[in-house]
Amino acid sequence: MQRLDIKSALTRREAAKKPPEDKSPCSACSVRHLTVCAALDESELAEVSAISKTIELAAGGPLFDEGEKASNLYNVTAGTIKIYKLLSDGRRQVTGFLFPGDFVGLANESLYAYSAEAVTVCTVCRFSRRELEPLLDRHPKMERRLLGMASHELAAAQEQMLLLGRKTAKEKIASFLLSLSQRAQDRGQSGNPVTLAMSRTDIGDFLGLTTETVSRTFTHLRSAGVIVLHPGGKVEIPGINRLREISEGL
Amino acid sequence: MQRLDIKSALTRREAAKKPPEDKSPCSACSVRHLTVCAALDESELAEVSAISKTIELAAGGPLFDEGEKASNLYNVTAGTIKIYKLLSDGRRQVTGFLFPGDFVGLANESLYAYSAEAVTVCTVCRFSRRELEPLLDRHPKMERRLLGMASHELAAAQEQMLLLGRKTAKEKIASFLLSLSQRAQDRGQSGNPVTLAMSRTDIGDFLGLTTETVSRTFTHLRSAGVIVLHPGGKVEIPGINRLREISEGL
DNA sequence: TCTCCGCCTTGATTTACATCAATGGCAAAC
DNA sequence: GTTTGCCATTGATGTAAATCAAGGCGGAGA
Numbered sequence: 431m432q433r434l435d436i437k438s439a440l441t442r443r444e445a446a447k448k449p450p451e452d453k454s455p456c457s458a459c460s461v462r463h464l465t466v467c468a469a470l471d472e473s474e475l476a477e478v479s480a481i482s483k484t485i486e487l488a489a490g491g492p493l494f495d496e497g498e499k500a501s502n503l504y505n506v507t508a509g510t511i512k513i514y515k516l517l518s519d520g521r522r523q524v525t526g527f528l529f530p531g532d533f534v535g536l537a538n539e540s541l542y543a544y545s546a547e548a549v550t551v552c553t554v555c556r557f558s559r560r561e562l563e564p565l566l567d568r569h570p571k572m573e574r575r576l577l578g579m580a581s582h583e584l585a586a587a588q589e590q591m592l593l594l595g596r597k598t599a600k601e602k603i604a605s606f607l608l609s610l611s612q613r614a615q616d617r618g619q620s621g622n623p624v625t626l627a628m629s630r631t632d633i634g635d636f637l638g639l640t641t642e643t644v645s646r647t648f649t650h651l652r653s654a655g656v657i658v659l660h661p662g663g664k665v666e667i668p669g670i671n672r673l674r675e676i677s678e679g680l
Numbered sequence: 681m682q683r684l685d686i687k688s689a690l691t692r693r694e695a696a697k698k699p700p701e702d703k704s705p706c707s708a709c710s711v712r713h714l715t716v717c718a719a720l721d722e723s724e725l726a727e728v729s730a731i732s733k734t735i736e737l738a739a740g741g742p743l744f745d746e747g748e749k750a751s752n753l754y755n756v757t758a759g760t761i762k763i764y765k766l767l768s769d770g771r772r773q774v775t776g777f778l779f780p781g782d783f784v785g786l787a788n789e790s791l792y793a794y795s796a797e798a799v800t801v802c803t804v805c806r807f808s809r810r811e812l813e814p815l816l817d818r819h820p821k822m823e824r825r826l827l828g829m830a831s832h833e834l835a836a837a838q839e840q841m842l843l844l845g846r847k848t849a850k851e852k853i854a855s856f857l858l859s860l861s862q863r864a865q866d867r868g869q870s871g872n873p874v875t876l877a878m879s880r881t882d883i884g885d886f887l888g889l890t891t892e893t894v895s896r897t898f899t900h901l902r903s904a905g906v907i908v909l910h911p912g913g914k915v916e917i918p919g920i921n922r923l924r925e926i927s928e929g930l
Numbered sequence: 931t932c933t934c935c936g937c938c939t940t941g942a943t944t945t946a947c948a949t950c951a952a953t954g955g956c957a958a959a960c
Numbered sequence: 961g962t963t964t965g966c967c968a969t970t971g972a973t974g975t976a977a978a979t980c981a982a983g984g985c986g987g988a989g990a
Contacts, residue, residue, distance in 0.1 A: 515842045517929050523842040538831035544838055570820050573827065580830040581788035587837035588794055592765045592773040594844035595888030599947070630968065638845030640948060645969055679767050849977070880938065893977055895939055 456482065459555075464531025464617065465505050466579065469571040481561040485554050487511075493534070493546035493554065500542045502556050503535035509552030510627040513544045514635065524636035525590075526583075527628065529613055533579055535559075550627045594638045597679070602637040603647045604677035607657070607665060622670060626663040651676075706732065709805075714781025714867065715755050719825040731811040735804050737761075743784070743796035743804065750787035752806050756780055759802030760877040763794045764885065774886035775840075776833075777878065779863055783829055785809075800877045844888045847929070852887040853897045854927035857907070857915060872920060876913040901926075 456479040462468060467478055484507070487493065493504060496515060511528040525544060528534055534546055534554075566573045593605055607624065615621035626633070630641045637644070651657045656669040656676070667673055706729040712718055717728055734757070737743065743754060746765060761778040775794055778784055784796055784804075816823045843855055857874065865871035876883070880891045887894070901907045906919035906926070917923055 513838075515838060517842070517846060519929050521846040521929070523845045525838040525841045536831045536834065538828050538835065543835040566824075567820065570817065570823065573820065573823055574816075577823065577827050577830060578788050580827060580834060581786045584786065584830060584834055584837065585788065585793040587834065587841065588763075588765060588775040590841055591775045591837065591844055592767070594841055595773045595885075596767060596771040629966095635845075641968080642949085642970085643947060645967095646947095649969075679769050679771070879936095890978060891938080892940085892979085895937095896977095899939075 455479070456555075459507065461507055461530040461617070466533055466572060466575050467505070469575040470569070474569055474572070477565060478557075481557055481565065483556045485556050487548035487552040487554065489548055489550050491548045491552075493548065494542050495545045496542055498542050500535060500537035500540055501559055503533070503559055503562060504546075504557070505555040506530055506532045506534065507553045507555055510549040511546055511552055511554070512549050512628065512632055512636075513546045515544050522635045523638070524632055525587075527610075527632075527636065530617060533576070536576075536580065549632065597677075599637075599639055599643050599647050600650065601677055601679055602639065603633075603644065603651065604656075604673045606633065606637060607667065608670075608673060608677055611667065611670075623658075623660060623664045623666040626665060705729070709757065711757055711780040711867070716783055716822060716825050716829065717755070719821040720819070724819055724822070727815060728807075731807055731815065733806045735806050737798040737802040737804065739798055739800050739802075741798045741802075743798065744792050745795045746792055748792050750785060750790055750792045751809055753783070753785035753809055753812060754796075754807070755805040756782045756784065757803045757805055760799040761796055761802055761804075762799050762878065762882055762886075763796045765794050772885045773888070774882055776836075777860075777882075777886065780867055783826070786826075786830065799882065847927075849887075849889055849893050849897050850900065851927055851929055852889065853883075853894065853901065854906075854923045856883065856887060857917065858920075858923060858927055861917065861920075873908075873910060873914045873916040876915060 456462065456467060456475045457472065459465070459467065467475065470478060482505075487509070493511065494500075494502070506528045507530055509530070511532075511534065512524050513526045513528065513534065514522055514524045516522050527549070528546075535542070537543060566576070593602055597605065610626065611621040611624040614624050628636075630644045633639075634641045634644045639647075648657070648659060651673075652659055654669075656667070656672050658666040658668065660666060706712065706717060706725045707722065709715070709717065717725065720728065732755075737759070743761065744750075744752070756778045757780055759780075761782075761784065762774050763776045763778065763784065764772055764774040766772050777799070778796075785792070787793060816826070843852055847855065860876065861871040861874040864874050878886075880894045883889075884891045884894045889897075898907070898909060901923075902909055904919075906917070906922050908916040908918065910916060
């Protein structure tokens, strides 16, 4: 398990310069059909453009930290982001990975309940909460869509609780690979082979395992011929049906 | 860990007769300020009354099952309900306990993603999804409130992932007791002593532990003088600050 | 009142995974 | 080209919690 080293966290933060951009070409957004903005027509889209700002994040760059004032919301448009929570002694739980089309920053209370950090180079679309709320008031379609996305995330969170509380290491890794594969497919990318953009440590912190156990479990699945590990984090899954069985404990 | 025994589940289900009632005195609802309905004025409340129906559940009675068509939504008005998911071999993860004011049944897809079952005798308020949706369209306030509740649940789910993935048995039990205590207080009930309405098995299935470990951990906290176990599931917490420290791993 | 049964507790033993430790590969920095 | 440092892998050992096992207690029902 990764225990956060404060010094390295600061270094990482400094390293992550964010060169901001300015144009917001929502109507040309390639992942719009996956986002909150899917529900909008051209004129509504213009309103959204007016209050949104495109931002680039370097790999490792922080988007926001747990406990910070939740003044912005973000749409991921490119790259992979992780969200996580920490215990005071540095134990970490990654509670989700976000891909293009995903939405971050909903906070019922006024503070973020988790931290968000870029795993790869990322592009996100930023909205200030103050400006977005009146827009939601005027466009119930958008709010409905947001509620739908929140429900969907809630269901995913419950699935993840089942994984964390009751699955074995092998079942966890199998479920993780299948879920990544599915999400890649949903985005029109290859579901097989699937690319793992994140480190073994991040995977471990997502699945409630250590790096070593993650690595050993990959090795085990490889030996069993269920997966093939290629360079660049590419994982081929010749035994995808077998992987499905494993993920269910069969 | 409880592995679901089909026979006993059926017995339990038959045992749970639900004598339905008919009146819906929303305006007299004692937990309204905690629910979706908090946002509503008198005339809106009347509309809600018109499409809601009060239902009583015996202890152990099922509300709905995972995979069932999600045609209803429910507001809990009295009692405790558990929601859970199962693996095919019977391993169970309780993903939440619901108390008066809580809302169940949101399902983005058309099927419930989990099962819901009464822990104690319960009263719930039922809405059909078909009738509720147009009402939400007309009352954005209510939809906004629902989004707020969903965000809140999402934050709770993430906290629970941190617990499941990274906390020790002792930390899990401590966090659990504190969270129940807080929720009781939010409802104007005693936070100390706090009453545990659910069995050790349910607690274990919620925390990713076995009954035995739950029991041993309670014993350990009792020996340490942090809690006192009284009959009827009442837990007194003389060392509530100590319990806070324990829950954080200090 | 007695019996039964489910729930809780406690003890002995096992085990899946964590921890500790060492090494190799690769990419960035010098 | 060499060094540095991160990341992944693999092996040896330790341990928290699971599993297996045995009573005890209290409420429901005869």
